[in-house]
Amino acid sequence: MICKLGIWDETVPGIAFDENGISNYARIQQNLMNELPRGEVGQRKWELIVDGAKKAGKDRTYDCVVGISGGTDSSYLLYILKNAGLKPLAVNLDNGWSSEIAVANIKTMTDALNIDLETYVIDYEEIKDLMRCYMKASLPWIDAPTDIAIQSILYKIAAKIGTKYIFIGNDLRSEGKQPTEWTYSDQKQLKHLNKKFGTTKLHTYPLVSMYELFYLGYIKEIKLFPVFDLIEYNKQDAQEFLIRDYGWRYYGEHHHENLFTKFAIGYWMFEKFGIDKRKITYSAQILSGKISREEALEKVLIPPYSKNGIEKDLDFILNKLSFSKKEFNTIWQAPNKCFRDYPSYFNLFIQVYKYVWPVLKGIVPTKPKIFFELEERGIVK
Amino acid sequence: MFRPRVIPILLLKNLGLVKSIKFKDYRYIGDPINAVKIFNDKKADELVFLDILASKEGRVPNHDLIQKIADESNMPFAYGGGIRSLENIKDALKYGAEKVVINSAAITNPAFVKQAAEEFGTSTIVVSVDVKKNFLGKYKVFTHAGRTKTDLDPLRVCLDLENAGTGEIILNSIDRDGTMEGYDLELLNLVTQKTSIPIVAVGGASSFDDFRNAVISGGASAVAAGSMFVYHGSRRAVLISFPTPEELRGMFS
Amino acid sequence: MKIGIVDYGMGNLRSVAYKLSKVGFAAVLTSNREEIESSEKVIIPGVGHFGKGMKNLKSLGLIEPLRKFALEHKKPILGICLGMQMLTDFSEEGQTDGLGFIKAKTKKFNFPDKMLKVPHMGWNSITFKNNHPILNGISENEMFYFVHSYYVECDFNSNEIAQTNYGLEFSSIIADENIIGVQFHPEKSHEWGELLIRNFCEM
Numbered sequence: 001m002i003c004k005l006g007i008w009d010e011t012v013p014g015i016a017f018d019e020n021g022i023s024n025y026a027r028i029q030q031n032l033m034n035e036l037p038r039g040e041v042g043q044r045k046w047e048l049i050v051d052g053a054k055k056a057g058k059d060r061t062y063d064c065v066v067g068i069s070g071g072t073d074s075s076y077l078l079y080i081l082k083n084a085g086l087k088p089l090a091v092n093l094d095n096g097w098s099s100e101i102a103v104a105n106i107k108t109m110t111d112a113l114n115i116d117l118e119t120y121v122i123d124y125e126e127i128k129d130l131m132r133c134y135m136k137a138s139l140p141w142i143d144a145p146t147d148i149a150i151q152s153i154l155y156k157i158a159a160k161i162g163t164k165y166i167f168i169g170n171d172l173r174s175e176g177k178q179p180t181e182w183t184y185s186d187q188k189q190l191k192h193l194n195k196k197f198g199t200t201k202l203h204t205y206p207l208v209s210m211y212e213l214f215y216l217g218y219i220k221e222i223k224l225f226p227v228f229d230l231i232e233y234n235k236q237d238a239q240e241f242l243i244r245d246y247g248w249r250y251y252g253e254h255h256h257e258n259l260f261t262k263f264a265i266g267y268w269m270f271e272k273f274g275i276d277k278r279k280i281t282y283s284a285q286i287l288s289g290k291i292s293r294e295e296a297l298e299k300v301l302i303p304p305y306s307k308n309g310i311e312k313d314l315d316f317i318l319n320k321l322s323f324s325k326k327e328f329n330t331i332w333q334a335p336n337k338c339f340r341d342y343p344s345y346f347n348l349f350i351q352v353y354k355y356v357w358p359v360l361k362g363i364v365p366t367k368p369k370i371f372f373e374l375e376e377r378g379i380v381k
Numbered sequence: 382m383f384r385p386r387v388i389p390i391l392l393l394k395n396l397g398l399v400k401s402i403k404f405k406d407y408r409y410i411g412d413p414i415n416a417v418k419i420f421n422d423k424k425a426d427e428l429v430f431l432d433i434l435a436s437k438e439g440r441v442p443n444h445d446l447i448q449k450i451a452d453e454s455n456m457p458f459a460y461g462g463g464i465r466s467l468e469n470i471k472d473a474l475k476y477g478a479e480k481v482v483i484n485s486a487a488i489t490n491p492a493f494v495k496q497a498a499e500e501f502g503t504s505t506i507v508v509s510v511d512v513k514k515n516f517l518g519k520y521k522v523f524t525h526a527g528r529t530k531t532d533l534d535p536l537r538v539c540l541d542l543e544n545a546g547t548g549e550i551i552l553n554s555i556d557r558d559g560t561m562e563g564y565d566l567e568l569l570n571l572v573t574q575k576t577s578i579p580i581v582a583v584g585g586a587s588s589f590d591d592f593r594n595a596v597i598s599g600g601a602s603a604v605a606a607g608s609m610f611v612y613h614g615s616r617r618a619v620l621i622s623f624p625t626p627e628e629l630r631g632m633f634s
Numbered sequence: 635m636k637i638g639i640v641d642y643g644m645g646n647l648r649s650v651a652y653k654l655s656k657v658g659f660a661a662v663l664t665s666n667r668e669e670i671e672s673s674e675k676v677i678i679p680g681v682g683h684f685g686k687g688m689k690n691l692k693s694l695g696l697i698e699p700l701r702k703f704a705l706e707h708k709k710p711i712l713g714i715c716l717g718m719q720m721l722t723d724f725s726e727e728g729q730t731d732g733l734g735f736i737k738a739k740t741k742k743f744n745f746p747d748k749m750l751k752v753p754h755m756g757w758n759s760i761t762f763k764n765n766h767p768i769l770n771g772i773s774e775n776e777m778f779y780f781v782h783s784y785y786v787e788c789d790f791n792s793n794e795i796a797q798t799n800y801g802l803e804f805s806s807i808i809a810d811e812n813i814i815g816v817q818f819h820p821e822k823s824h825e826w827g828e829l830l831i832r833n834f835c836e837m
Binding site: 386577 | 644646648649652681682683716745748751752753754755756757758759777779781782783799800819822823824825827828
């Protein structure tokens with residue numbers, strides 16, 4: 001059964017359909033869009049944020065931090081911020097898998113917009129070990145170590161340069177909310193997996209403990225703002241604009257600017273777990289009118305990683321992860337696990353949920369998307 | 382048309398790339414294999430990898446790493462660091478390096494270079510000559526990553542190396558290293574005017590103009606740099622770059 | 635299809651073998667005459683002294699098998715760098731006779747004014763002189779990586795497939811039907827080198 005409004009189907013964990021064939025995920029997405037409207041309301045909100053950042057950062061070199069990857073969203077975001085008269089510090093996390101196009105785009109955009117760049121390079125042996133840990137643990141979201149690192153580093157650098165504003169290029173209308181089972185992990189889990197499966201101690205991997213995160217969020221009031229949740233943004237138009245005006249280059253699908261992410265989403269999750277993240281992203285795009293349901297249903301029939309593509313890349317990827325073909329086969333055959341199979345903060349989170357939000361309200365600018373999902377799915381009340 | 386090469390020099394420390402400033406501080410730059418991949422996609426001319434610990438700690442070349450780099454690399458690559466015996470050279474070449482870079486061993490024992498050139502071919506032997514001005518302002522050759530002073534004159538050393546069969550010399554200005562103040566053209570001319578083998582300029586590059594000057598005004602056959610290709614911007618963010626084919630075409634004409 | 639890469643103790647065989655596997659062909663590194671005879675195609679790589687190269691081939695007993703392979707059975711044979719030079723009649727390096735599969739001489743670069751350095755080392759372009767399947771899909775003026783102190787001059791223009799300029803015009807690709815030589819290193823010349831290798835494999 002497939003949702004009538006989107007293409008969420010029975011492979012999506014916790015999906016439920018009402019009598020009209022509409023899924024709870026469609027409601028999640030609708031709730032999110034209602035909570036974060038664009039148009040005049042969103043624009044106004046954005047202007048207030050910009051003013052706030054400018055005021056606070058008046059006498060500083062930078063008034064905000066922006067995460068960049070060389071992809072469409074973050075590249076376009078740089079333009080938006082510069083255009084709004086802000087003084088951003090662009091931050092890139094190097095996990096050793098950036099493609100040449102991503103690297104070239106980062107250079108092109110920061111040069112052209114005259115924006116300073118800061119990179120954080122995790123010792124490749126450490127991040128490699130973490131990626132291996134997640135794969136050995138048979139978890140779906142093996143790119144979690146990079147995600148967690150990105151968040152940590154954005155907060156740390158924001159604190160270092162004395163700004164409360166972190167801008168990121170996420171866009172709920174083109175990304176949607178991925179099911180928790182598919183993408184959840186946290187530092188507690190990461191540390192556990194490192195201990196259980198890892199061989200390398202973490203020295204350069206940026207860890208921000210719960211307390212630190214709390215301190216940075218609550219006391220120092222550093223906030224993460226997904227800008228495109230508020231303002232008008234069309235990815236296609238943005239790409240054309242960037243290519244035409246900046247010599248920016250396109251790399252293929254979403255997140256394909258990083259080879260490991262491409263592998264994680266397009267091959268590992270897709271083939272081993274039967275997870276197609278595009279069911280979420282395309283559905284979100286259907287609801288926001290970007291594509292039609294027919295188009296989405298067609299697109300999703302094509303595997304995310306072409307057979308040709310994975311054949312070419314797999315040797316390189318396994319080599320880079322220091323997996324022999326044999327080791328990889330063992331891992332590949334191992335039964336699939338879920339984040340719930342390993343320690344994490346999630347259970348604690350669920351238990352104190354009703355106490356968490358009032359506290360969190362002081363830290364996050366809007367209700368976290370995960371709350372929308374968990375509430376609608378009945379995991380929390 | 383022949384075009385002078387533009388060569389990134391990358392330093393290896395254990396399994397990672399690092400960058401040095403005046404041979405003293407080292408900063409982690411990233412995974413060498415991904416760097417090679419990016420340089421491949423950027424169609425870089427050639428790569429030089431120098432293993433700083435192999436030299437310092439007397440280790441042998443890391444076969445596995447050389448092999449990985451060689452396999453991934455679509456352009457020639459030279460390996461240096463701790464090359465002090467014919468065995469070292471044999472291994473490095475066997476595992477895939479096109480050339481080896483010899484430093485201290487070549488300066489202290491030119492006969493070694495002669496043997497190596499005869500055994501493996503002139504084109505596989507590169508010698509890096511590190512030069513610094515002494516307190517009297519005279520150029521002197523240094524060995525052991527710039528730590529050990531000799532009383533040797535750079536031109537004399539380069540001519541001896543040429544006679545011994547060296548394929549090319551990487552002429553490194555220690556004074557300019559990491560400063561991004563441009564190549565030492567005086568040092569370059571001193572050597573290029575009297576030698577017949579290719580001289581690669583290194584130390585101080587910060588712009589395409591520097592490359593151009595080194596070739597046109599300094600007589601260099603090729604230009605090399607470290608910082609320029611791995612750093613970007615005022616905060617020295619780690620970002621790999623390399624001139625585009627269009628930029629290269631116009632660079633030296 | 636088996637492609638034999640002649641191992642006579644000189645040159646970077648690994649890179650060539652790896653490139654072959656990358657374009658989808660199995661390579662065998664060998665100094666064994668039977669293996670060479672039974673290969674469908676042969677590649678002679680090489681870096682180093684001409685005299686030494688010929689000496690090694692001789693002591694391995696490979697000169698006759700290679701001659702049979704190239705001139706009698708007329709199977710495709712590709713010489714790379716020193717390998718190409720050894721296909722010629724004679725080289726000034728060591729004043730030694732080569733295999734003589736293609737009528738040409740190998741001479742030393744000599745630039746007394748020291749303006750051009752020797753070895754010729756780096757990227758240079760090729761201009762086409764004659765057609766040959768080895769050039770399929772390669773546009774004129776593409777650049778390849780050269781490193782050599784001696785160059786080849788063909789006796790007959792028809793054997794000169796491509797030319798390169800370095801102080802003088804020299805033959806960068808020579809061929810006589812199934813016998814081909816390239817002065818540059820296609821295994822390390824980015825995509826054009828890879829294409830040339832593929833062309834040889836598919837000939």
